[in-house]
Amino acid sequence: MRATVAQQKATGAFMQRTSAQGGKLISAQSPAAGVVEVHEMAMDGNVMKMRAVENLALPAGKPVELKPGGYHVMLMDLKAQVKEGDSVPLTLV
Secondary structure, three states: OOOOOOOOOEEEOOOOEEEOOOOEOOOOOOEEEEEEEEEEEEOOOEEEEEEHHHHOOEEEEOOEEEEEOOOOEEEEEOOOOOOOOOOOOOOOO
């Protein structure tokens, strides 16, 4: 998860996930934020656009990377600043 500055109200979480049986990432939750969504960032011409997605496929045995510039977990309406080295609870559904 990216650290934030004092008044910043949103940040992204990035990770690699592998599902043994396959499935879908349909949501995420964290007590650190008022809103948590699975997002996709994509280029539309010269414009970078970000949008929430209903789900993200997790093919059996294949790693799926959530990274800047692609799929990621967006935490919005942060309740406190996220500092370098902080542990932030995050539940993937």
